[in-house]
Amino acid sequence: MAAIWDPEAMKYDASNLNLDDVPEDLWKKYTNAKIVNLSHNNLTSLPRELLNLPNVEELILANNLLEKFPQVLCKMKGLRMINLGYNVIKAVPRELSSLQNLEELNLECNAFEKFPNEICTLRKLNSLHLGFGRRLTFVGSGQLPVTNIVRAATIKPLMQSYPSTSIYFEYTETARKLYLQQNEIVRFPDTFGLLSALEDLDLSSNNFEELPTQVSSLKALRCLKVFNNNLTALPDTIEQLQELQELDLSSNNIETLSDAVCGLANLTTLDLQNNQLLTLPHSFSNLQTLECLSLAKNSLAHLPIPVCSLKTLKKLNLWIIQYQPYPMNWMNLIISKLEHLSSFNISYNALSDIPEEICTLKKLRKLDCSNNKLKTLPASMGKLQRLQDLTLSCNKLTGIPNSLGSVKSLHKLDAKITTLRHCQIDSVPDCYLSIFPTIISENFHKLYIM
Known part of the structure; x- marks a missing residue:
């Protein structure tokens, strides 16, 4: 197979070709290329001839065998995006600072042992990927620019904390999103609270036992994710x-x-x-x-x-x-008060019945009653004319109400591991006869019976 040239996008794609060297036709025939994709090959170095590509803005070199950050890239000053993920690079050169137009840098899944402070000189950098590598430590007092979005997602830079002497955040008036999930972070520096414009913060899957006090200073925050920690x-x-x-x-x-x-x-x-x-x-x-x-x-x-x-x-x-059966009146209470429900999950609650009143939820689109002890369903289920997704699996049902046949919006019915597989054919609504036990239907996208 040969490389593919897209003249409209000015894109040269030589990915997945098992290449050991960069094809010469790149700098001989496609000097006007703006996007170059050389990912998923066996490259161990890059030729100086890449400097003959003055218009390149995006360079994708992920999934190769590069052990060093290619020096030639530091002279391609028009680059806005570099993807060097999934190589074996251990450090970046000081000359990286010359790439002052760089906005996105992907170095995930490499072999860094310390945070590359050279990155901190890239004033336009707004997207940084350093995840899934070794646990990193900070050396010196590097400044990490956090502009429109820092996907510090899965960065492991700090040996379980952010020492205030090691890092501080710049450009706090423009930072909007910060993703730090799947690290081993337990605390932040005081300067973290200066990210006054931050709107989206993901601290999930860390080791927080308390929410960092600095978070409460982020008055513009609209989305906060702290799941999978140790908060009490x-x-x-x-x-x-x-x-x-x-x-x-x-x-x-x-x-x-x-x-x-x-x-x-x-x-x-x-x-x-x-x-x-x-x-x-x-x-x-x-x-x-x-x-x-x-x-x-x-x-x-x-x-x-x-x-x-x-x-x-x-x-x-x-x-x-609740692992014990709930009294029926709690369900009636929900139904009578929450008339706007469109999705209702009551699975795993040892329910033996569902009240007829559930059929008054006229906006209900998704109902999950699985893993209960239901033997029957309300006869008036057909009133749920907006229902699209009904899950009944792992119950003791012996039949499906005929009224469900009038629910034209119902596209998914899951009744796996119920006694339906043993029921008489006349306990299945006429509208389902043509699809029982197969899953072919004009109306259904998915039907699970067995």
Whole structure:
């Protein structure tokens, strides 16, 4: 196979060709190239002839065998993006500082043992990938520019912390997004709180036992993800984040939710699943803008009444909130108050019945009743005319209500591992006869029976 030239995009693509050397036709025939893709080859070095490509802005060299940062790249001053991910590079040269037009640099999955401070001289850099390599340490007092977006995602630079003498953030007035998930971070420097324009912060999958106090200073924050840490509570200062719309606290060890969280007036999405919650505060009803709520995998002894006051709620996940059977009145309470529900997950709750009243949820599009003890479904399920996705797997059902046949929007029905596979054919609605037990239907995209 030969390289592909796209004259419209000015792109030269010689990826996945098992090359040991860069093809000469690149600098002899395609000197006007703007994008060059040499990824997934066996390159160990780059020729000086690449300097004959004055217009190149994007250079993709990922998945090769480069052990050194190619010096020739430092002279290609028009470069805006370099991808050197998945090589075996251990350091970058000082000359990297000459690439003052560079905006994106991908060095993930290489062999760096210390943070390459040379990167800190790149004033236009706004996207940095250093993840999935060895654990890095900082040497000196390098300045890491954080502009429009720093995907420091999966950077492991700090040996479990950010020593304030090792790093500080510049250009704090423009930073918008910062991703630091999947590291071993436990604390931040005080200067972290100076990122006053930050809107999106991901601290998930680290070792935080407390939310860093600096986070509460980020008044412009709209999305905060702290899932999969070791948090047991949140500070009262979190109430200062009045612009916050999305908060993910899932997979922590939170036992009590503070009133401060309930004071976040603009919150629309709150994920509390997989914690140790026993109850919710009365102030939870103050979250009157909340649209998506997950309480799955907690230890709630009963449905918290404040949830039923959230009139704007559209998605509610109550998966495994109680291993013992719930009294039926809790379901009726939800149904009577939350008329805007479009997604409702009540799986793994030992339910033996679902009340007919569930069929009054006219906006319901997705219903998950799996892994309960259901033997029957309400006869009036056909009233759910907007239902698209119905999951009934792992129950004791012996039939499906005929009324479901009138639900033309229903495109996915999952009834795996139920007694339906043993039921009589007359217990399956006529509209399903042509697809039982096959999965071919004009109406259905997916039907699972066995």
